[in-house]
Amino acid sequence: MVTAGRAKRTKAVPVASMAQAVAGRGVIICCGSGGVGKTTTAAALAVAAVHRQGGRVLVLTIDPARRLATALGMESVGNAETRVMLGKGMPAGAELWVAMLDTSASWDDLVTRHAPDAATAQRILVNPLYRNITQRFVQSHDYIALERLYELERSGRYDLIIIDTPPSRHALDFLDAPARMADFFSSALLRWITLPYRVGGERAGRLGYLAAKPFYQVADRILGSQFLKDIAEFFLLFQSMYEGFVDRSNAVAALLHDERTTFAVITTTEPAPLHEAEFLLAELAKRKLRRGALVLNRVLPAEIADPAAVALARRIEAQGAPKSSGTVAQRRVIEAMARTHLRFAALAEHEATARRRLAADTEVLVAIAEQPGDITDLASLARLGDMLWPR
Ligand SMILES: Nc1ncnc2c1ncn2[C@@H]1O[C@H](COP(=O)(O)OP(=O)(O)O)[C@@H](O)[C@H]1O
Ligand SMILES: [Mg+2]
Structure with missing residues (x-):
């Protein structure tokens, strides 16, 4: 980067390239504040990666803008992985794949996988609270995205998986999702809700539960016993998946720390997202997670x-x-x-001042210029990819 003549000379910081950040990695997690361009950057990075180093590259995208989804050839929503057709001149064996996270379908898969038997799985899936709770569950999106990443990574079908992250209140939520999930399954709350059912057993359930605590008597009058029963049954059934879930959450958390996994923090140069990005970089370091690259999105064109x-x-x-x-x-x-x-x-x-400051604690710092129009086709994604990872 060319620095203005007047600027104070700071210590020269060797800034490595995106190629170095990606080398030897199998998973890149794109995170950052809402609206900074995570989804767009994840897609552009996937396009660049498949052009530069070939292999089978998958981008797991979350809630892409309609036109971006169309640009990537995703006509239908669903968990299926779709191949994106690329032009000529690609490295041998290069394949670009895209999948969109379908939260509902992913939860169903997870339940089916972890339930002790098919009948229990079915009872969970038809429980009136199941859909509601898994949709509203704080960080349900975060957890399920990581879960899906884990599944795809383990399949061994891809050389590189680039994952976009859900729009959370805090970018950090994503990193904590597996631990929270494991905590939830072993939480006092869960034990407490299911207590009367566990004490009384299925048949004696109602008696045992009325006897258990005055709270339940009141709740029964206000909410109706069917509702309480649904809640308790739901959590009770859910608890039957306890071990599978906890093991799984731990494995998912381990994937974040795997040496083949790296993080790309995306931000614009506006104060709030930038602040969050710096915080995120510090948190990644604190958790000993790999800080692959910092992407400054929507910067002014160089000619300015x-x-x-x-x-x-x-x-x-x-x-x-x-x-x-x-x-x-x-x-x-x-x-x-x-x-x-x-x-x-x-x-x-x-912007230049911010870049100098950021370069001091980021090895790979790349920028994407603000584009005049919407990003609607593979060619515009490739253009962004060229800025992220020059040829
Ligand atoms: N470099 C850029 N130039 C112009 N528009 C951009 C750029 N990056 C992203 N956008 C636009 O900003 C909006 C938000 O981007 P998106 O990738 O969906 O952000 P996020 O996933 O972080 O919420 C989209 O409309 C996208 O087209
Ligand atoms: Mg997004």
């Missing part, structure tokens, strides 16, 4: 900071547009453009 253009804009601002440059109206437009250019140049200066 071009010193010659800035000098010219300053001259026009000070002296007005030269008479020879056109009619009075035309000169007004030129002067307005010069002022606008200077405003953007000031923003670019802010």
Whole structure:
């Protein structure tokens, strides 16, 4: 990166490339605040990776904008992996695949896999609370996304999986999801809710439960016994999957720490997301998770900071547009453009300062320029990919 002449010289920081961040890795987790471009970047990175290093690359995307989904050839929602057809000139054996996370279907798969038998699985799936709870469960999306990642990684079908992360309140939620899931299954809350059923057994259930605690008597009157029974049955059945779930959550958590896994933190240069990204980088370090790359998305195009253009804009601002440059109206437009250019140049200066600061604690720092239009096809994803990972 070219730094402005006036800028104080900080210690030179060797900035490595995306190729180095990706080398030897099998999983890249794209995380960051909501709306910064995680989904877009994950897709662009997948396109770049398959072009640069070939192999079978899968991008697991979450809630992509409709047009992005179409660009990737995802016409229908669902958990199935779909192959994206690429143009000519690809490395031998290069394949790009895409899958979208379907939370409901993934939960059903998980229940079917962990239930002690088919009948129990069926009872869980038809329990009126099941869909509701798994949809609303805090971090249900986070957990299930990681769970799906784990499944895909273990299948051995892909050389590289790039995963987008769900829009959470805190990007950190994603990292904590497996531990929270394991905690939940061994929580006092779960034991407490299911207590009367466990004490009385199925047949004696209602008697045992009425006798258990005054709380249940009140709850029974207010909520109705069917509702309470549904709740208790749900959690009781869920608990039958306890061991499978806890083992699984631990395995999923271990995948985050695997040496083949790395993280890409995505951010824009706006203060709030940037702050969150710096926090996230620090948290990754604290948890001994690999900080693969920091992606600054939607930066100003490089030509804004071009010193010659800035000098010219300053001259026009000070002296007005030269008479020879056109009619009075035309000169007004030129002067307005010069002022606008200077405003953007000031923003670019802010961006450059942020970049210098970030470069000090990130090995791989790459930027994607703001695109004039929507990102709607493979060609525009490839263009973003070129910025992330130049040829
Ligand atoms: N570099 C960029 N230039 C222009 N628009 C962008 C860029 N990156 C992302 N966007 C747009 O910003 C919006 C949010 O991006 P998205 O990838 O869905 O963010 P996230 O997944 O983090 O919520 C989308 O409409 C996307 O097209
Ligand atoms: Mg997204």
